[in-house]
Amino acid sequence: MSPLSARGLAKSYGDVAVFSGIDLELAPGEIVALLGESGSGKSTLLNCLAGLDEADAGSITLAGRDLRPLDDEARSALRRESLGFIFQAFHLLPHLSVADNVALPLRLLGQRDDGRVAEMLAAVNLAALAARMPRQLSGGQLQRVAIARALVHRPRLVLADEPTGNLDARHATEVLELLRRCTHEAGAACLLVTHSEVAAQAADRRLRLDADGLHAG
Numbered sequence: 746m747s748p749l750s751a752r753g754l755a756k757s758y759g760d761v762a763v764f765s766g767i768d769l770e771l772a773p774g775e776i777v778a779l780l781g782e783s784g785s786g787k788s789t790l791l792n793c794l795a796g797l798d799e800a801d802a803g804s805i806t807l808a809g810r811d812l813r814p815l816d817d818e819a820r821s822a823l824r825r826e827s828l829g830f831i832f833q834a835f836h837l838l839p840h841l842s843v844a845d846n847v848a849l850p851l852r853l854l855g856q857r858d859d860g861r862v863a864e865m866l867a868a869v870n871l872a873a874l875a876a877r878m879p880r881q882l883s884g885g886q887l888q889r890v891a892i893a894r895a896l897v898h899r900p901r902l903v904l905a906d907e908p909t910g911n912l913d914a915r916h917a918t919e920v921l922e923l924l925r926r927c928t929h930e931a932g933a934a935c936l937l938v939t940h941s942e943v944a945a946q947a948a949d950r951r952l953r954l955d956a957d958g959l960h961a962g
């Protein structure tokens with residue numbers, strides 16, 4: 746089952762077309778880098794796939810289920826279960842500890858922790874910092890918390906918007922390696938928006954978005 750399949754996606758803001766005719770298929774366990782010039786629509790595409798924005802046309806099949814016949818509630822439930830999102834600005838909740846931030850997707854799904862949070866914190870090398878608050882962490886540590894949170898509920902698909910944008914080269918390489926390992930282990934697919942050629946080279950496949958659509962590149 747494909748973690749993500751999209752067909753004929755189109756999006757405009759008013760009269761301005763951002764993209765159209767976008768077809769995309771991800772295989773389990775693969776990391777795909779999404780490249781493109783500033784303003785080409787990468788974040789908009791990611792947000793449409795995540796349901797944070799709505800495409801004007803086309804279909805999205807997430808974890809084998811077509812989103813079109815589902816009402817808002819059913820779409821949200823499917824996304825909560827099947828999707829992990831890593832934002833450039835982390836979006837951790839400041840009043841929750843590191844462990845509680847990582848546990849959040851499980852709570853929202855009504856699932857018990859059963860050691861999964863500790864397992865994810867160990868995987869991202871943050872077991873010793875579980876009780877800390879986000880303000881007490883470095884940028885690289887915050888990014889690792891965000892990765893643990895995105896994967897804790899074993900989503901089929903991880904969407905990552907510039908996950909290394911705030912990091913220096915060494916931490917960026919570490920975070921990419923971690924994302925790669927965790928994604929492969931979980932059998933999830935990952936679509937990674939990036940400007941960084943280094944990040945793109947770490948991916949299994951590269952796609953480029955431009956005015957003509959999405960191309961291998």
Ligand SMILES: Nc1ncnc2c1ncn2[C@@H]1O[C@H](COP(=O)(O)OP(=O)(O)OP(=O)(O)O)[C@@H](O)[C@H]1O
Pocket residue numbers: 758763781782783784785786787788789790
């Ligand atoms: N809410 C909005 N209303 C109107 N236009 C928008 C909106 N959001 C984005 N745009 C426009 O859509 C186009 C695509 O923006 P988007 O942020 O997706 O590009 P991007 O490829 O992610 O850029 P960057 O690499 O700079 O982050 C841009 O021209 C942008 O100005």
